[in-house]
Amino acid sequence: MKKTGAQIVCESLIAEGVDVMFGFPGGVLLPFYDTLPQYPQIRHILVRHEQGAAHAADGYARATGKVGVCMATSGPGATNLVTGIANAYLDSVPMIALTGQVARPFIGKDAFQEIDISGITLPITKHSYVAMDTGSLAQIFKEAFYIARSGRPGPVLIDLPKDVMTDQAEFIRPDKVDLPGYKIPTHGHPTQLKSASKLINEAKQPLIIAGRGVIISGASAPLKEFAEKAQIPVITTLLGIGCFPEDHVLSYGMAGMHGTGYANKALENCDLLIAVGMRFDDRVTGNVDAFVPNAKIIHIDMDPAEIGKNVRVDVPIVGDVGAVLHAIEKMIESSRHIDWIQQLDEWRKQHPLLDIHDSAGLLPQHIIHELYEATRGDAIVVTGVGQHQMWTAQHYIFHEPNTFISSGGLGTMGFGLPAAMGAKVGRPDKMVWLIDGDGSLQMTIQELATLVQDNIAVKIAVMNNGFLGMVRQWQDLFYAKNYVATPLSCPDFVKVAEAYCIAGLKVTKREEIRPAIKKAMEHDGPFLLNFMVEPEENVYPMVPPGAANIEFMERPKKEVSAWQRRSTP
Amino acid sequence: MATTKHTLVAIVNDRPGVLNRVVSLFRRRGFNIDSIAVGHSEVPHLSRVTIIVNGTTATVEQVRKQLDKLIDVVKIFDITGDKLTGRELALVKVKANSATRSEIIEIADIFRANIVDVASDSLTIEITGDEDKIESMLKLLQGFGIREIARTGRVAMVRGNLGVMRKKEKPARTRAKKPVTKE
Secondary structure, X not given: OEXXXXXXXXXXXXXXXXXXXXXXXXXXXXXXXXXXXHOOOOEEEEOXXXXXXXXXXXXXXXXXXXXXXXXXXXXXHHHHHHHHHHHXXXXXXXXXXXXXXXXXXXXXXXXXXXXXXXXXXXXXXXXXXXXXXXXXXXXXXXXXHHHHHOOOOOEXXXXXXXXXXXXXXXXXXXXXXXXXXXXXXXXXXXXXXXXXXXXXXXXXXXXEEEOHHHHHHOOHHHHHHHHHHHOOOEEEOOOOOOOOOOOOOOEEEEOOXXXXXXXXXXXXXXXXXXXXXXXXXXXXXXXXXXXXXXXXXXXXXXXXXXXXXXXXXXXXXXXXXXXXHHHHHHHOOOOOOHHHHHHHHHHHHHXXXXXXXXXXXEOHHHHHHHHHXXXXXXXXXXXXXOHHHHHHHHHOOOOOOOOEEOOOOOOOOOOHHHHHHHHHHHOOOOOEEEEEEHHHXXXXXXXXXXXXHOOOOEEEEEEEOOEOHXXXXXXXXXXXXXXXXOEOOOOOHHHHHHHOXXXXXXXXXXXXXXXXXXXXXXXOOOEEEEEEEOOOXXXXXXXXXXXXXXXXXXXXXXXXXXXXXXXXX | OOOEEEEEEEEEEOOXXXXXXXXXXXXXXXXXXXXXXXXXXXXXXXXXXXXXEEEOHHHHHHXXXXXXXXXXXXXXXXXXXXXXXXXXEEEEEEEOOOOOHHHHHHHHHHOOOEEEEEEOOEEEEEEEEOHHHHHHHHHHHHHHOEEEEEEOOOEEEEOOOOOHHHOOOOOOOOOOOOOOOOO
């Protein structure tokens, strides 16, 4: 029996295991939305802005490990997805972005709401399709999902002209894909595995740096076994947080620009760096010429193009991180590295992370610590981008993969709220906390309405400092406190929440933190906490831009309780 | 680090937009393509793209790997170090009158080029060869007045029995010579 293109799209989505999608309709998508009620298996969540749909699909994918699906109409709908697609591309998130397109006879005519979205997204998608034939839809969807979720995951865009949705074709779901140009490395090369284990056995001061590739590969267990057997300390990148339990005795936190002092000291002094599922981003390496000056590097990654891209590598291993770690673990000897680990513990004492100074006001570090205590580290924590993001990375202790969701590569302000929404939809069993800044939140604040309409119980903690805090911090440290375009007049977020029918509470005193968090957690449904935090609190440690990691700055000692409280509305 | 000319051969799906994907990657990584030549290959539905690019070995290797990630790029090789047959075709329209015509034809003969069109005051010459040969002939013709040049860009093939599709890929480079600094 023949089916319409819209029916084939729905059946293909269901066949790929999609039960929820985030979207926003429009003229050319009407045939699709007209068909959607025939398939009640697919829950459609209407966002308030297409950027929210893309970030929600992103958050959903990170929280569940499944492919996130978002949809937008042609023209402005499609261009509004672009930031979200770029974000997913840079953080290797599996996503399918569906865009409506004008009917085929109008393509290339600058028709109403026509835009070349596959052209626009060419450099930020893993692959893309313009479906020019209803009969090809089944094949396209099969390939697109396969490409999005396999290998190094990423976003795949499918552009759907209106008349392709209304035309009819037989729906025959292909049982396999044939992509001769698509190679997925699996096991590492035996020679390289051998060289790697030799280096590991010989190393006196080895160090593991683990990234999001470990989470994607589901390789937390092999990583732990490997680290424990060889007794190698583990540090992570920002997006690697959660891939190794942070309360583990071998865990030394996050490295890089706002990494712990001891992680950065370990990088400086290690004689072997085992980089696992990470890509030597400049926020991790600092000045790349001064990065790990004394170490040989083993780089394990799924993507051959990441090998040797930013730093020299001694032993490259291309393959699935989990499989490679498992193989190496079998080949290496048990060792202990007692002196090295003692040295790291010594540095940890010298450069404690929680050097929170005394302050009468509210400190974000305290709040995040209290959130950790209250949730026992069992929540999924989503952030926006900025100071609050770094404080969350530093002060919340993550035990499990996929529990810290943040925009790393693109650094997208406004990612937080929609991503938290997607995460909660994907993991309704988990408590989902959004820790956001007043700047970040206002970029996508309209999604509060989506939380209400679709009853998505995200708990929101706003670190409200009345500034674009991270930019202000750079102005403070590197631009002589010339605060241009960073002071921020904010609405009363509790009243805003109230207007959206979301309960909220303003918190101004330290003793109010705990009861407020308790209240938010006990409340049935979304809840917003507006924390009026110290306006000019800085994130430390910090590696100044362009400097070597070892040149990290710590909080100036005299900077104790010298705050002048700015009045924020 | 010294830049050298590299010859990349890509076997790509013969589909709309594929060339755009390939070229766009060069733009994004800041590479200037010296020449690019596209045509059918020995396999139906697959095209062969020959790209000449100037760059250090490490950076060209990075571009090769990025191109290899494109789903529509079935295979890609940097055949710079191999024994090659490289050819380019050029059409050259030269000013010619009764006094100069025979001299121009003589030059064309030396280069085993063909005269493909004769008009009242011009000659069109077709020449095939490597870039040096074409440049040499153009230099000699310069004095007569060149009206128009059309060049195809190089196509290349590795010498010997095996086709490029059967050629083994080089093992991964163990150590990039110098770290590439990223902004």
